[in-house]
Amino acid sequence: MESGPSGPGPCVRGSGRAASVSPSPSSGASAGRGCCSAAVAAVLPAGGCGERMGVPTPKQFYPVLERPLISYTLQALERVCWIKNIVVAVTEENMEAMEGIIQRYQHKDISLVEAGVTRHRSIFNGLKALAGDKPNSKLSKPEVVIIHDAVRPFVEEDDLLKVVTAAKEHGAAGAIRPLVSTVLCPSTDGCLDHSLDRAKHRASEMPQAFLFDVIYKAYQQCSDYDLDFGTECLQLALKYCQTKAKLVEGSPDLWKVTYKRDLYAAESIIKERISQQICVVTVTKKDEELTGLLEEMLTNEIDDVKVTSGALFDAGRDLQQIILEQCYNFVCVNVMNFDIQETQKLLSMLQESNLSILYPIVVVLVHFFDHKSIPFGQKMENQVWIREFAMEVKKRNILLYGLLIHFPQEFKPGLPYGSLFTQLFSVCQKPIQYSTCIGHQGMR
Amino acid sequence: MESGPSGPGPCVRGSGRAASVSPSPSSGASAGRGCCSAAVAAVLPAGGCGERMGVPTPKQFYPVLERPLISYTLQALERVCWIKNIVVAVTEENMEAMEGIIQRYQHKDISLVEAGVTRHRSIFNGLKALAGDKPNSKLSKPEVVIIHDAVRPFVEEDDLLKVVTAAKEHGAAGAIRPLVSTVLCPSTDGCLDHSLDRAKHRASEMPQAFLFDVIYKAYQQCSDYDLDFGTECLQLALKYCQTKAKLVEGSPDLWKVTYKRDLYAAESIIKERISQQICVVTVTKKDEELTGLLEEMLTNEIDDVKVTSGALFDAGRDLQQIILEQCYNFVCVNVMNFDIQETQKLLSMLQESNLSILYPIVVVLVHFFDHKSIPFGQKMENQVWIREFAMEVKKRNILLYGLLIHFPQEFKPGLPYGSLFTQLFSVCQKPIQYSTCIGHQGMR
Numbered sequence: 001m002e003s004g005p006s007g008p009g010p011c012v013r014g015s016g017r018a019a020s021v022s023p024s025p026s027s028g029a030s031a032g033r034g035c036c037s038a039a040v041a042a043v044l045p046a047g048g049c050g051e052r053m054g055v056p057t058p059k060q061f062y063p064v065l066e067r068p069l070i071s072y073t074l075q076a077l078e079r080v081c082w083i084k085n086i087v088v089a090v091t092e093e094n095m096e097a098m099e100g101i102i103q104r105y106q107h108k109d110i111s112l113v114e115a116g117v118t119r120h121r122s123i124f125n126g127l128k129a130l131a132g133d134k135p136n137s138k139l140s141k142p143e144v145v146i147i148h149d150a151v152r153p154f155v156e157e158d159d160l161l162k163v164v165t166a167a168k169e170h171g172a173a174g175a176i177r178p179l180v181s182t183v184l185c186p187s188t189d190g191c192l193d194h195s196l197d198r199a200k201h202r203a204s205e206m207p208q209a210f211l212f213d214v215i216y217k218a219y220q221q222c223s224d225y226d227l228d229f230g231t232e233c234l235q236l237a238l239k240y241c242q243t244k245a246k247l248v249e250g251s252p253d254l255w256k257v258t259y260k261r262d263l264y265a266a267e268s269i270i271k272e273r274i275s276q277q278i279c280v281v282t283v284t285k286k287d288e289e290l291t292g293l294l295e296e297m298l299t300n301e302i303d304d305v306k307v308t309s310g311a312l313f314d315a316g317r318d319l320q321q322i323i324l325e326q327c328y329n330f331v332c333v334n335v336m337n338f339d340i341q342e343t344q345k346l347l348s349m350l351q352e353s354n355l356s357i358l359y360p361i362v363v364v365l366v367h368f369f370d371h372k373s374i375p376f377g378q379k380m381e382n383q384v385w386i387r388e389f390a391m392e393v394k395k396r397n398i399l400l401y402g403l404l405i406h407f408p409q410e411f412k413p414g415l416p417y418g419s420l421f422t423q424l425f426s427v428c429q430k431p432i433q434y435s436t437c438i439g440h441q442g443m444r
Numbered sequence: 445m446e447s448g449p450s451g452p453g454p455c456v457r458g459s460g461r462a463a464s465v466s467p468s469p470s471s472g473a474s475a476g477r478g479c480c481s482a483a484v485a486a487v488l489p490a491g492g493c494g495e496r497m498g499v500p501t502p503k504q505f506y507p508v509l510e511r512p513l514i515s516y517t518l519q520a521l522e523r524v525c526w527i528k529n530i531v532v533a534v535t536e537e538n539m540e541a542m543e544g545i546i547q548r549y550q551h552k553d554i555s556l557v558e559a560g561v562t563r564h565r566s567i568f569n570g571l572k573a574l575a576g577d578k579p580n581s582k583l584s585k586p587e588v589v590i591i592h593d594a595v596r597p598f599v600e601e602d603d604l605l606k607v608v609t610a611a612k613e614h615g616a617a618g619a620i621r622p623l624v625s626t627v628l629c630p631s632t633d634g635c636l637d638h639s640l641d642r643a644k645h646r647a648s649e650m651p652q653a654f655l656f657d658v659i660y661k662a663y664q665q666c667s668d669y670d671l672d673f674g675t676e677c678l679q680l681a682l683k684y685c686q687t688k689a690k691l692v693e694g695s696p697d698l699w700k701v702t703y704k705r706d707l708y709a710a711e712s713i714i715k716e717r718i719s720q721q722i723c724v725v726t727v728t729k730k731d732e733e734l735t736g737l738l739e740e741m742l743t744n745e746i747d748d749v750k751v752t753s754g755a756l757f758d759a760g761r762d763l764q765q766i767i768l769e770q771c772y773n774f775v776c777v778n779v780m781n782f783d784i785q786e787t788q789k790l791l792s793m794l795q796e797s798n799l800s801i802l803y804p805i806v807v808v809l810v811h812f813f814d815h816k817s818i819p820f821g822q823k824m825e826n827q828v829w830i831r832e833f834a835m836e837v838k839k840r841n842i843l844l845y846g847l848l849i850h851f852p853q854e855f856k857p858g859l860p861y862g863s864l865f866t867q868l869f870s871v872c873q874k875p876i877q878y879s880t881c882i883g884h885q886g887m888r
Binding site: 170172174176177179180181182183184185186187190191192193194195196198199200201202203204205229231232234235238244245246247252255256258259261262264265266267268269 | 614616618620621623624625626627628629630631634635636637638639640642643644645646647648649673675676678679682688689690691696699700702703705706708709710711712713
């Protein structure tokens with residue numbers, strides 16, 4: 001056995017979950033880091049119809065926070081710089097929808113092929129495209145090919161690296177997990193024949209990786225029965241190429257979205273990931289006292305609270321950095337004067353960042369104002385402006401909320417204004433958690 | 445083979461998910477319905493430590509909407525009238541916590557025994573208690589015993605009935621599901637030895653049921669190795685009593701909460717279940733115009749919108765019926781006059797119903813008022829009252845929200861007041877969906 005990986009090493013494009021699609025300077029440079037001595041491609045069979053899900057849309061296209069599940073999976077593969085090409089097999093009827101997803105979420109290096117009637121046939125079509133068997137193909141034959149599922153969006157680079165490294169050494173490798181349930185073997189009358197020892201068996205998960213020549217030969221030689229009824233690529237490599245796959249312990253995150261409950265879980269996991277950072281923006285010096293209180297409250301609940309104060313124009317550089325670090329939650333505090341221009345500046349920066357291609361950005365405009373000092377007409381005008389602007393930025397996946405809080409000029413810290421903060425806090429805290437509930441009604 | 449069940453027939457206590465703990469007249473009578481010719485008990489091993497969950501609390505005690513997971517499972521078993529006793533095996537260190545849960549959620553007919561160091565040993569302890577081997581036991585030996593997991597809260601009566609009926613005929617029966625992943629058998633070097641044909645194997649799920657004498661004999665005869673390393677009760681019945689268990693196709697809802705993502709899924713499923721019904725209560729005749737608009741909006745989004753109008757005193761009977769049908773979401777509309785007494789009446793009825801033992805009840809008080817016509821002092825007084833009252837009813841698991849909407853007396857339907865409704869709607873719609881986010885901060 002060789003020691004250590006001789007092929008790809010860890011090399012994630014950009015810094016964080018979304019970096020692959022925001023054209024940052026590091027993105028182009030990554031290919032030159034030398035982390036990628038083997039040519040690696042990936043094949044994603046996505047021809048399933050999701051009958052177990054109990055929903056009409058095939059599960060790979062089911063929206064999670066309004067973005068199709070498969071787009072998360074593509075993103076997870078794309079951000080790994082040493083995966084050169086990704087081939088997705090989709091049915092003819094979903095081809096156009098898939099092209100729309102690629103365009104909308106700015107996926108790169110994706111090739112589409114037509115799915116077969118079974119998973120194995122879809123994978124075979126993907127492999128044929130990589131082998132150069134198709135005329136006019138721009139793809140070149142890789143040394144190693146990863147096979148992954150479109151419905152396992154949480155795959156990490158580490159999992160991919162492990163199977164690719166093992167495949168280079170063993171010819172084939174696949175992620176496994178402990179069995180959650182004991183496996184039973186029924187007899188023909190529907191009664192128990194015997195049960196399997198749970199400790200001696202493992203669940204086969206994805207990703208798997210193969211030397212391209214091994215798996216392609218296996219598919220070329222295998223029978224129609226295999227193609228129509230088989231479920232395990234590792235078994236094909238064993239049967240037709242005598243390649244004993246290395247089994248690699250995978251992380252719990254590799255799980256496959258199968259039932260409707262898994263969609264709920266996927267949504268909660270994504271929400272949790274993007275709810276851990278919030279940025280509080282103040283427009284003028286005099287807002288800082290309130291901002292301090294708000295920061296204190298938020299810090300108790302959220303991992304990472306950033307505050308940038310001073311007029312936005314000055315804070316622009318700070319903000320740019322915060323946006324680059326992929327913060328998805330902003331609270332913009334205005335005391336008394338409601339400065340539309342400053343708010344527009346923040347929203348422009350967010351739109352330019354392209355961050356919202358991946359997940360919705362939530363911006364809560366908090367305006368403390370005094371009933372008595374602001375004419376009714378102006379209040380209505382502000383509300384109408386927020387509503388219209390919210391409709392506009394919603395198209396760019398930015399969810400804008402306005403929160404008007406009565407705040408007498410004779411304000412002194414203490415009760416009963418503490419309760420106003422509590423209410424403000426309850427709106428700001430993890431805003432994404434209910435953006436899907438109220439986001440699309442809230443400002444229409 | 446006999447045709448049709450000769451034992452228990454469907455007979456859920458009360459009418460719906462929560463009926464078992466609300467002392468309704470039907471509850472006591474159900475035992476006499478003759479649906480229960482066999483004596484059936486259930487054993488729940490709950491001694492696990494949840495190491496796969498990645499959370500410090502054992503998973504059966506993990507809070508889902510603030511209520512421990514095991515309490516949902518107990519509720520699911522309790523509402524089935526033909527299950528006479530439920531024996532729960534918990535570790536010594538969790539005994540007190542478990543007693544607290546039983547008291548707090550008013551679980552009935554539960555006996556606690558000490559868990560063993562493995563799942564099989566915990567089940568054996570539960571069976572011993574039912575066999576009357578323990579001195580001073582109030583339990584009597586059942587004909588059939590169900591074994592279920594504390595972390596499968598969504599079991600339906602139909603699933604239980606199927607396994608009990610099959611156990612009476614075959615001596616043993618267990619729920620099964622198709623395999624989600626192919627099962628692999630590794631060789632000693634960590635490589636693939638062979639994969640199993642997915643079509644010929646099944647995942648063993650819970651519940652299972654046994655003739656008591658069969659499973660008790662099996663446990664009495666089995667080896668320490670079985671007790672320490674075995675995972676399958678059906679296998680014990682086969683090995684020691686030559687009883688071939690009937691395998692019964694279970695519903696997808698039988699899944700086991702294993703990982704943290706499963707907790708997310710469980711929470712979403714429960715929220716969905718209690719978000720499908722909402723009741724709009726109007727206090728006076730003149731609120732009916734607004735209520736009509738609100739009803740129209742809600743009907744587009746929620747399956748079941750009930751409206752009860754007229755003063756609460758008159759509507760009492762209607763409301764009682766709605767509460768009996770287990771509605772968890774109430775919107776109480778007040779135009780201009782904010783009638784504290786009427787609101788108190790509604791909240792008293794809800795408290796008396798005991799509904800909130802199971803899930804939080806959400807009550808949104810909507811008060812349309814005119815800045816100009818109501819003195820500032822009175823507005824503050826109302827806010828303070830709502831806040832204090834919310835703190836009070838929170839102790840009874842009722843989440844009270846106040847929504848004050850500026851509503852000029854010269855109101856004419858149409859813009860811009862449409863947006864007020866939209867905002868109101870966004871709060872009312874599926875309120876439980878964000879009650880956990882804002883409920884506990886919102887009014888403190």
